[in-house]
Amino acid sequence: MDFNRLMEALGQGYSTVNGKNTRKSDRQIPGEPMNIRSLLEAAQNIPFAGDALSGGMAAYDAANGDYKNALLNAIGILPFVPGVGGMIKEVKSVKNGALPESISALKTSGMQRNEKWDLYPSGSAAVKENPNAVVSPLNNGDYALSFNPAWGSKSKGFYAVGDNPEELVDYSMKKISRSDKAIDSAAKKKYESSLLGMLTSEYGDVFSLAKSTQSKSQYIVHNPSGTKIRIADHDLPLHYEQPDIDLRDWQSKDDMLQTILKTINK
Numbered sequence: 001m002d003f004n005r006l007m008e009a010l011g012q013g014y015s016t017v018n019g020k021n022t023r024k025s026d027r028q029i030p031g032e033p034m035n036i037r038s039l040l041e042a043a044q045n046i047p048f049a050g051d052a053l054s055g056g057m058a059a060y061d062a063a064n065g066d067y068k069n070a071l072l073n074a075i076g077i078l079p080f081v082p083g084v085g086g087m088i089k090e091v092k093s094v095k096n097g098a099l100p101e102s103i104s105a106l107k108t109s110g111m112q113r114n115e116k117w118d119l120y121p122s123g124s125a126a127v128k129e130n131p132n133a134v135v136s137p138l139n140n141g142d143y144a145l146s147f148n149p150a151w152g153s154k155s156k157g158f159y160a161v162g163d164n165p166e167e168l169v170d171y172s173m174k175k176i177s178r179s180d181k182a183i184d185s186a187a188k189k190k191y192e193s194s195l196l197g198m199l200t201s202e203y204g205d206v207f208s209l210a211k212s213t214q215s216k217s218q219y220i221v222h223n224p225s226g227t228k229i230r231i232a233d234h235d236l237p238l239h240y241e242q243p244d245i246d247l248r249d250w251q252s253k254d255d256m257l258q259t260i261l262k263t264i265n266k
Helices: 003-011 036-043 050-063 067-075 165-192 195-203 253-265
Strands: 014-017 020-023 088-093 117-119 125-127 133-137 143-147 158-162 207-211 218-222 227-232 245-248
Touching (some): 133 165, 143 165, 158 165, 195 207, 195 218, 195 253, 227 253, 245 253
Parallel strands (some): 227 245
Antiparallel strands (some): 014 020, 088 158, 125 133, 143 158, 207 218, 218 227
């Protein structure tokens, strides 16, 4: 069987009848007792064509409901697909982004120059987007990124291991960004549900907050009216200046809010 006859056979696999594609898999080339699928099977022996035709057979079998053979032929293509790069193999939160000894022992030198990082003399690299993230090559061919948050940051340290340094950096920067957004969102929700947040929502940013250095007492002042609000777990001695509103920390926020609203609005 030559290549031209093969293409002719493949071209006779379908015809158009009344605007619809109709399968003609039973049609055979004169003198050749083969249908289309038989030709596809035989053609897999042609050098360099076999892999592509395995994909063709997979599509042919799937179109005809033979999903078992479709899967087997699709699998036949896999060895010829290039290796998947950028795989993140391990990610773990750790204090100060310290690498475990098993990974740290694999560190070596030789990071290549790249626009995503600045090289250290040691052979590691600081990520330009966030210098607290450092990438190091490992002698097994992988790369390790350690992230040590800046002082005062709420983000947690972590390390990640992957087989492609650029993909490792991209993944880690997205992880840090998601973490920061989640922390900011949680802080915002916490503030909005606090008494000060509820008052700010009602009147705007016209309050100041202070805390006692001697106890757990808190003081909120409504600046436009000068109304002083105290929240504590005990009464003030009579010789102390008394607040306009004296609340107890065991009261619900809704009760506190209603008391404050009545006083300010009055």
